[in-house]
Amino acid sequence: MKVLLKLIQLEIRKNKLLGLLKGVVIANLAILAFMILVTYIDTSENGGEFKTYADMFEGVYIFTKAAFIIFASVVLSKLVIDEYKNNTITLLFMYPISRKKLMTAKIIIVFLFTVVSIFVSDILLNAILVGINSFTHVIPGSLDLNSIPSELIRISTDAVYAAGIGLIPLFIGMRKKSVPATIVTAVLVVSLISSGFGNFRMGNQVGVSLALALVGAGIAYLSIRNIEQKDIA
Structure with missing residues:
Protein backbone atom coordinates (compact mmCIF):
# COMPACT_ATOMS: atom_id res chain seq x y z
CA MET A 1 0.00 0.00 0.00
CA LYS A 2 2.84 2.39 0.82
CA VAL A 3 4.41 1.71 -2.56
CA LEU A 4 1.09 2.38 -4.30
CA LEU A 5 0.60 5.66 -2.44
CA LYS A 6 4.13 6.71 -3.33
CA LEU A 7 3.51 5.90 -6.99
CA ILE A 8 0.32 7.97 -6.93
CA GLN A 9 2.22 10.93 -5.50
CA LEU A 10 4.99 10.56 -8.09
CA GLU A 11 2.49 10.36 -10.96
CA ILE A 12 0.72 13.50 -9.76
CA ARG A 13 4.01 15.39 -9.55
CA LYS A 14 5.45 14.05 -12.80
CA ASN A 15 2.37 14.88 -14.84
CA LYS A 16 1.72 18.16 -12.97
CA LEU A 17 -1.86 17.09 -12.38
CA LEU A 18 -2.48 19.85 -9.85
CA GLY A 19 -2.54 22.12 -12.90
CA LEU A 20 -5.79 20.41 -13.87
CA LEU A 21 -7.49 22.24 -11.00
CA LYS A 22 -7.63 25.30 -13.23
CA GLY A 23 -9.63 23.28 -15.75
CA VAL A 24 -11.93 22.07 -12.99
CA ILE A 36 -27.92 30.75 -13.83
CA LEU A 37 -28.95 31.51 -17.41
CA VAL A 38 -31.63 28.81 -17.65
CA THR A 39 -32.79 29.09 -14.03
CA TYR A 40 -32.71 32.77 -13.14
CA ILE A 41 -32.40 34.74 -16.37
CA ASP A 42 -34.15 32.77 -19.10
CA THR A 43 -37.58 32.96 -17.45
CA SER A 44 -41.01 33.39 -18.95
CA GLU A 45 -44.60 33.52 -17.78
CA ASN A 46 -44.36 29.89 -16.74
CA GLY A 47 -41.09 30.36 -14.86
CA GLY A 48 -37.59 29.14 -15.62
CA GLU A 49 -36.35 25.79 -16.83
CA PHE A 50 -36.44 24.24 -13.33
CA LYS A 51 -39.60 24.37 -11.27
CA THR A 52 -38.31 22.74 -8.07
CA TYR A 53 -35.07 22.34 -6.17
CA ALA A 54 -35.05 18.66 -7.12
CA ASP A 55 -35.16 19.61 -10.81
CA MET A 56 -32.33 22.08 -10.34
CA PHE A 57 -30.17 19.56 -8.45
CA GLU A 58 -30.76 17.02 -11.22
CA GLY A 59 -29.74 19.57 -13.85
CA VAL A 60 -26.50 20.34 -12.01
CA TYR A 61 -25.66 16.66 -11.73
CA ILE A 62 -26.31 15.96 -15.42
CA PHE A 63 -23.90 18.71 -16.48
CA THR A 64 -21.19 17.93 -13.90
CA LYS A 65 -21.32 14.22 -14.72
CA ALA A 66 -21.01 14.90 -18.45
CA ALA A 67 -18.20 17.42 -17.98
CA PHE A 68 -16.07 15.26 -15.71
CA ILE A 69 -16.53 11.98 -17.57
CA ILE A 70 -15.01 13.80 -20.55
CA PHE A 71 -12.44 15.37 -18.22
CA ALA A 72 -11.56 11.85 -17.01
CA SER A 73 -10.73 10.86 -20.58
CA VAL A 74 -8.31 13.79 -20.75
CA VAL A 75 -6.60 12.62 -17.56
CA LEU A 76 -6.52 9.03 -18.88
CA SER A 77 -4.91 10.32 -22.05
CA LYS A 78 -2.28 12.21 -20.10
CA LEU A 79 -1.45 9.41 -17.68
CA VAL A 80 -1.79 6.31 -19.87
CA ILE A 81 -2.47 6.82 -23.57
CA ASP A 82 0.24 9.44 -24.13
CA GLU A 83 2.76 7.16 -22.39
CA TYR A 84 1.98 4.35 -24.83
CA LYS A 85 1.71 6.60 -27.86
CA ASN A 86 5.11 8.23 -27.22
CA ASN A 87 6.58 4.93 -25.96
CA THR A 88 7.73 6.60 -22.74
CA ILE A 89 5.97 3.80 -20.88
CA THR A 90 8.93 1.61 -21.88
CA LEU A 91 11.24 3.69 -19.72
CA LEU A 92 8.86 3.49 -16.78
CA PHE A 93 8.64 -0.28 -17.08
CA MET A 94 12.44 -0.52 -16.90
CA TYR A 95 12.35 0.61 -13.27
CA PRO A 96 12.27 -2.10 -10.58
CA ILE A 97 8.57 -1.45 -9.96
CA SER A 98 5.67 -3.78 -10.64
CA ARG A 99 3.91 -2.83 -13.86
CA LYS A 100 0.61 -3.74 -12.26
CA LYS A 101 1.20 -1.34 -9.37
CA LEU A 102 2.21 1.44 -11.75
CA MET A 103 -0.90 1.00 -13.91
CA THR A 104 -3.08 0.62 -10.81
CA ALA A 105 -1.77 3.93 -9.48
CA LYS A 106 -2.68 5.65 -12.75
CA ILE A 107 -6.20 4.19 -12.76
CA ILE A 108 -6.77 5.12 -9.11
CA ILE A 109 -5.77 8.73 -9.84
CA VAL A 110 -8.31 8.97 -12.68
CA PHE A 111 -11.05 7.31 -10.62
CA LEU A 112 -10.53 9.46 -7.52
CA PHE A 113 -10.17 12.62 -9.59
CA LEU A 124 -20.63 23.70 -4.40
CA LEU A 125 -22.79 24.55 -7.42
CA ASN A 126 -26.00 23.52 -5.70
CA ALA A 127 -25.12 25.61 -2.64
CA ILE A 128 -24.40 28.68 -4.80
CA LEU A 129 -27.65 28.28 -6.77
CA VAL A 130 -29.70 27.79 -3.61
CA GLY A 131 -28.06 30.91 -2.17
CA ILE A 132 -28.93 32.92 -5.30
CA ASN A 133 -32.50 31.64 -5.20
CA SER A 134 -32.88 32.83 -1.61
CA PHE A 135 -32.74 36.35 -3.07
CA THR A 136 -34.46 35.86 -6.42
CA HIS A 137 -37.17 33.35 -5.37
CA VAL A 138 -37.46 32.11 -8.96
CA ILE A 139 -37.84 28.55 -7.71
CA SER A 156 -21.82 10.18 -3.62
CA THR A 157 -23.24 7.05 -5.23
CA ASP A 158 -23.71 8.70 -8.61
CA ALA A 159 -20.18 10.13 -8.48
CA VAL A 160 -18.78 6.61 -8.01
CA TYR A 161 -20.90 5.33 -10.90
CA ALA A 162 -19.73 8.19 -13.11
CA ALA A 163 -16.08 7.54 -12.20
CA GLY A 164 -16.50 3.93 -13.29
CA ILE A 165 -18.13 5.03 -16.53
CA GLY A 166 -15.24 7.44 -17.07
CA LEU A 167 -12.88 4.45 -17.40
CA ILE A 168 -14.69 3.02 -20.44
CA PRO A 169 -12.69 5.15 -22.96
CA LEU A 170 -9.56 3.35 -21.73
CA PHE A 171 -10.56 0.37 -23.88
CA ILE A 172 -10.48 2.29 -27.17
CA GLY A 173 -7.52 4.38 -26.07
CA MET A 174 -5.36 1.36 -25.30
CA ARG A 175 -6.29 -0.38 -28.56
CA VAL A 190 -21.81 10.98 -22.41
CA SER A 191 -24.17 11.34 -25.36
CA LEU A 192 -25.53 7.86 -24.65
CA ILE A 193 -26.20 8.37 -20.95
CA SER A 194 -27.61 11.86 -21.56
CA SER A 195 -30.03 10.65 -24.21
CA GLY A 196 -33.73 10.32 -23.47
CA PHE A 197 -37.01 12.12 -23.73
CA GLY A 198 -39.03 14.20 -21.30
CA ASN A 199 -37.83 13.51 -17.78
CA PHE A 200 -36.34 10.16 -18.78
CA ARG A 201 -32.56 9.94 -19.12
CA MET A 202 -30.52 6.80 -19.64
CA GLY A 203 -27.96 7.98 -17.10
CA ASN A 204 -30.66 8.53 -14.46
CA GLN A 205 -31.45 4.81 -14.37
CA VAL A 206 -29.54 3.16 -11.53
CA GLY A 207 -29.33 -0.14 -13.39
CA VAL A 208 -27.84 1.50 -16.48
CA SER A 209 -25.34 3.55 -14.46
CA LEU A 210 -24.30 0.53 -12.40
CA ALA A 211 -23.91 -1.67 -15.49
CA LEU A 212 -21.78 0.91 -17.31
CA ALA A 213 -19.70 1.52 -14.17
CA LEU A 214 -19.03 -2.22 -13.92
CA VAL A 215 -18.02 -2.25 -17.60
CA GLY A 216 -15.54 0.54 -16.86
CA ALA A 217 -14.20 -1.32 -13.82
CA GLY A 218 -13.86 -4.47 -15.90
CA ILE A 219 -11.92 -2.62 -18.59
CA ALA A 220 -9.59 -1.17 -15.96
CA TYR A 221 -9.06 -4.63 -14.43
CA LEU A 222 -8.26 -6.21 -17.80
CA SER A 223 -5.86 -3.36 -18.60
CA ILE A 224 -3.97 -4.09 -15.39
CA ARG A 225 -4.20 -7.90 -15.27
CA ASN A 226 -2.05 -8.75 -18.29
CA ILE A 227 0.23 -5.73 -18.20
CA GLU A 228 3.25 -7.77 -17.10
CA GLN A 229 3.15 -9.93 -20.25
CA LYS A 230 1.65 -7.41 -22.66
CA ASP A 231 3.77 -6.21 -25.54
CA ILE A 232 4.16 -2.45 -25.21
CA ALA A 233 5.57 -1.86 -28.66
Whole structure:
Protein backbone atom coordinates (compact mmCIF):
# COMPACT_ATOMS: atom_id res chain seq x y z
CA MET A 1 0.00 0.00 0.00
CA LYS A 2 2.84 2.39 0.82
CA VAL A 3 4.41 1.71 -2.56
CA LEU A 4 1.09 2.38 -4.30
CA LEU A 5 0.60 5.66 -2.44
CA LYS A 6 4.13 6.71 -3.33
CA LEU A 7 3.51 5.90 -6.99
CA ILE A 8 0.32 7.97 -6.93
CA GLN A 9 2.22 10.93 -5.50
CA LEU A 10 4.99 10.56 -8.09
CA GLU A 11 2.49 10.36 -10.96
CA ILE A 12 0.72 13.50 -9.76
CA ARG A 13 4.01 15.39 -9.55
CA LYS A 14 5.45 14.05 -12.80
CA ASN A 15 2.37 14.88 -14.84
CA LYS A 16 1.72 18.16 -12.97
CA LEU A 17 -1.86 17.09 -12.38
CA LEU A 18 -2.48 19.85 -9.85
CA GLY A 19 -2.54 22.12 -12.90
CA LEU A 20 -5.79 20.41 -13.87
CA LEU A 21 -7.49 22.24 -11.00
CA LYS A 22 -7.63 25.30 -13.23
CA GLY A 23 -9.63 23.28 -15.75
CA VAL A 24 -11.93 22.07 -12.99
CA VAL A 25 -12.59 25.66 -11.91
CA ILE A 26 -13.28 26.73 -15.50
CA ALA A 27 -15.67 23.81 -15.99
CA ASN A 28 -17.54 24.71 -12.81
CA LEU A 29 -17.80 28.36 -13.79
CA ALA A 30 -19.18 27.37 -17.19
CA ILE A 31 -21.78 25.06 -15.61
CA LEU A 32 -22.71 27.73 -13.06
CA ALA A 33 -23.12 30.37 -15.78
CA PHE A 34 -25.35 28.06 -17.82
CA MET A 35 -27.46 27.09 -14.78
CA ILE A 36 -27.92 30.75 -13.83
CA LEU A 37 -28.95 31.51 -17.41
CA VAL A 38 -31.63 28.81 -17.65
CA THR A 39 -32.79 29.09 -14.03
CA TYR A 40 -32.71 32.77 -13.14
CA ILE A 41 -32.40 34.74 -16.37
CA ASP A 42 -34.15 32.77 -19.10
CA THR A 43 -37.58 32.96 -17.45
CA SER A 44 -41.01 33.39 -18.95
CA GLU A 45 -44.60 33.52 -17.78
CA ASN A 46 -44.36 29.89 -16.74
CA GLY A 47 -41.09 30.36 -14.86
CA GLY A 48 -37.59 29.14 -15.62
CA GLU A 49 -36.35 25.79 -16.83
CA PHE A 50 -36.44 24.24 -13.33
CA LYS A 51 -39.60 24.37 -11.27
CA THR A 52 -38.31 22.74 -8.07
CA TYR A 53 -35.07 22.34 -6.17
CA ALA A 54 -35.05 18.66 -7.12
CA ASP A 55 -35.16 19.61 -10.81
CA MET A 56 -32.33 22.08 -10.34
CA PHE A 57 -30.17 19.56 -8.45
CA GLU A 58 -30.76 17.02 -11.22
CA GLY A 59 -29.74 19.57 -13.85
CA VAL A 60 -26.50 20.34 -12.01
CA TYR A 61 -25.66 16.66 -11.73
CA ILE A 62 -26.31 15.96 -15.42
CA PHE A 63 -23.90 18.71 -16.48
CA THR A 64 -21.19 17.93 -13.90
CA LYS A 65 -21.32 14.22 -14.72
CA ALA A 66 -21.01 14.90 -18.45
CA ALA A 67 -18.20 17.42 -17.98
CA PHE A 68 -16.07 15.26 -15.71
CA ILE A 69 -16.53 11.98 -17.57
CA ILE A 70 -15.01 13.80 -20.55
CA PHE A 71 -12.44 15.37 -18.22
CA ALA A 72 -11.56 11.85 -17.01
CA SER A 73 -10.73 10.86 -20.58
CA VAL A 74 -8.31 13.79 -20.75
CA VAL A 75 -6.60 12.62 -17.56
CA LEU A 76 -6.52 9.03 -18.88
CA SER A 77 -4.91 10.32 -22.05
CA LYS A 78 -2.28 12.21 -20.10
CA LEU A 79 -1.45 9.41 -17.68
CA VAL A 80 -1.79 6.31 -19.87
CA ILE A 81 -2.47 6.82 -23.57
CA ASP A 82 0.24 9.44 -24.13
CA GLU A 83 2.76 7.16 -22.39
CA TYR A 84 1.98 4.35 -24.83
CA LYS A 85 1.71 6.60 -27.86
CA ASN A 86 5.11 8.23 -27.22
CA ASN A 87 6.58 4.93 -25.96
CA THR A 88 7.73 6.60 -22.74
CA ILE A 89 5.97 3.80 -20.88
CA THR A 90 8.93 1.61 -21.88
CA LEU A 91 11.24 3.69 -19.72
CA LEU A 92 8.86 3.49 -16.78
CA PHE A 93 8.64 -0.28 -17.08
CA MET A 94 12.44 -0.52 -16.90
CA TYR A 95 12.35 0.61 -13.27
CA PRO A 96 12.27 -2.10 -10.58
CA ILE A 97 8.57 -1.45 -9.96
CA SER A 98 5.67 -3.78 -10.64
CA ARG A 99 3.91 -2.83 -13.86
CA LYS A 100 0.61 -3.74 -12.26
CA LYS A 101 1.20 -1.34 -9.37
CA LEU A 102 2.21 1.44 -11.75
CA MET A 103 -0.90 1.00 -13.91
CA THR A 104 -3.08 0.62 -10.81
CA ALA A 105 -1.77 3.93 -9.48
CA LYS A 106 -2.68 5.65 -12.75
CA ILE A 107 -6.20 4.19 -12.76
CA ILE A 108 -6.77 5.12 -9.11
CA ILE A 109 -5.77 8.73 -9.84
CA VAL A 110 -8.31 8.97 -12.68
CA PHE A 111 -11.05 7.31 -10.62
CA LEU A 112 -10.53 9.46 -7.52
CA PHE A 113 -10.17 12.62 -9.59
CA THR A 114 -13.58 11.98 -11.17
CA VAL A 115 -15.30 11.05 -7.90
CA VAL A 116 -13.98 14.04 -5.98
CA SER A 117 -14.54 16.51 -8.84
CA ILE A 118 -18.18 15.48 -9.32
CA PHE A 119 -18.94 15.31 -5.59
CA VAL A 120 -17.38 18.67 -4.70
CA SER A 121 -18.70 20.41 -7.84
CA ASP A 122 -22.23 19.15 -7.23
CA ILE A 123 -22.31 20.37 -3.65
CA LEU A 124 -20.63 23.70 -4.40
CA LEU A 125 -22.79 24.55 -7.42
CA ASN A 126 -26.00 23.52 -5.70
CA ALA A 127 -25.12 25.61 -2.64
CA ILE A 128 -24.40 28.68 -4.80
CA LEU A 129 -27.65 28.28 -6.77
CA VAL A 130 -29.70 27.79 -3.61
CA GLY A 131 -28.06 30.91 -2.17
CA ILE A 132 -28.93 32.92 -5.30
CA ASN A 133 -32.50 31.64 -5.20
CA SER A 134 -32.88 32.83 -1.61
CA PHE A 135 -32.74 36.35 -3.07
CA THR A 136 -34.46 35.86 -6.42
CA HIS A 137 -37.17 33.35 -5.37
CA VAL A 138 -37.46 32.11 -8.96
CA ILE A 139 -37.84 28.55 -7.71
CA PRO A 140 -40.86 28.58 -5.37
CA GLY A 141 -40.93 27.11 -1.89
CA SER A 142 -38.04 26.44 0.46
CA LEU A 143 -35.37 23.79 0.54
CA ASP A 144 -36.32 20.79 2.67
CA LEU A 145 -33.31 20.41 4.96
CA ASN A 146 -34.38 16.87 5.82
CA SER A 147 -33.68 15.86 2.23
CA ILE A 148 -30.03 16.95 2.36
CA PRO A 149 -28.60 13.68 3.84
CA SER A 150 -30.33 11.55 1.21
CA GLU A 151 -29.21 13.99 -1.51
CA LEU A 152 -25.59 13.70 -0.33
CA ILE A 153 -25.83 9.91 -0.45
CA ARG A 154 -27.25 10.08 -3.97
CA ILE A 155 -24.50 12.44 -5.12
CA SER A 156 -21.82 10.18 -3.62
CA THR A 157 -23.24 7.05 -5.23
CA ASP A 158 -23.71 8.70 -8.61
CA ALA A 159 -20.18 10.13 -8.48
CA VAL A 160 -18.78 6.61 -8.01
CA TYR A 161 -20.90 5.33 -10.90
CA ALA A 162 -19.73 8.19 -13.11
CA ALA A 163 -16.08 7.54 -12.20
CA GLY A 164 -16.50 3.93 -13.29
CA ILE A 165 -18.13 5.03 -16.53
CA GLY A 166 -15.24 7.44 -17.07
CA LEU A 167 -12.88 4.45 -17.40
CA ILE A 168 -14.69 3.02 -20.44
CA PRO A 169 -12.69 5.15 -22.96
CA LEU A 170 -9.56 3.35 -21.73
CA PHE A 171 -10.56 0.37 -23.88
CA ILE A 172 -10.48 2.29 -27.17
CA GLY A 173 -7.52 4.38 -26.07
CA MET A 174 -5.36 1.36 -25.30
CA ARG A 175 -6.29 -0.38 -28.56
CA LYS A 176 -5.76 2.65 -30.79
CA LYS A 177 -3.08 4.35 -28.68
CA SER A 178 -4.84 7.56 -29.66
CA VAL A 179 -5.72 10.54 -27.48
CA PRO A 180 -8.45 11.84 -29.85
CA ALA A 181 -10.05 8.38 -29.96
CA THR A 182 -10.08 8.26 -26.16
CA ILE A 183 -11.77 11.65 -25.83
CA VAL A 184 -14.25 10.99 -28.66
CA THR A 185 -15.24 7.73 -26.93
CA ALA A 186 -15.94 9.69 -23.75
CA VAL A 187 -18.10 12.15 -25.69
CA LEU A 188 -20.07 9.26 -27.23
CA VAL A 189 -20.56 7.66 -23.81
CA VAL A 190 -21.81 10.98 -22.41
CA SER A 191 -24.17 11.34 -25.36
CA LEU A 192 -25.53 7.86 -24.65
CA ILE A 193 -26.20 8.37 -20.95
CA SER A 194 -27.61 11.86 -21.56
CA SER A 195 -30.03 10.65 -24.21
CA GLY A 196 -33.73 10.32 -23.47
CA PHE A 197 -37.01 12.12 -23.73
CA GLY A 198 -39.03 14.20 -21.30
CA ASN A 199 -37.83 13.51 -17.78
CA PHE A 200 -36.34 10.16 -18.78
CA ARG A 201 -32.56 9.94 -19.12
CA MET A 202 -30.52 6.80 -19.64
CA GLY A 203 -27.96 7.98 -17.10
CA ASN A 204 -30.66 8.53 -14.46
CA GLN A 205 -31.45 4.81 -14.37
CA VAL A 206 -29.54 3.16 -11.53
CA GLY A 207 -29.33 -0.14 -13.39
CA VAL A 208 -27.84 1.50 -16.48
CA SER A 209 -25.34 3.55 -14.46
CA LEU A 210 -24.30 0.53 -12.40
CA ALA A 211 -23.91 -1.67 -15.49
CA LEU A 212 -21.78 0.91 -17.31
CA ALA A 213 -19.70 1.52 -14.17
CA LEU A 214 -19.03 -2.22 -13.92
CA VAL A 215 -18.02 -2.25 -17.60
CA GLY A 216 -15.54 0.54 -16.86
CA ALA A 217 -14.20 -1.32 -13.82
CA GLY A 218 -13.86 -4.47 -15.90
CA ILE A 219 -11.92 -2.62 -18.59
CA ALA A 220 -9.59 -1.17 -15.96
CA TYR A 221 -9.06 -4.63 -14.43
CA LEU A 222 -8.26 -6.21 -17.80
CA SER A 223 -5.86 -3.36 -18.60
CA ILE A 224 -3.97 -4.09 -15.39
CA ARG A 225 -4.20 -7.90 -15.27
CA ASN A 226 -2.05 -8.75 -18.29
CA ILE A 227 0.23 -5.73 -18.20
CA GLU A 228 3.25 -7.77 -17.10
CA GLN A 229 3.15 -9.93 -20.25
CA LYS A 230 1.65 -7.41 -22.66
CA ASP A 231 3.77 -6.21 -25.54
CA ILE A 232 4.16 -2.45 -25.21
CA ALA A 233 5.57 -1.86 -28.66
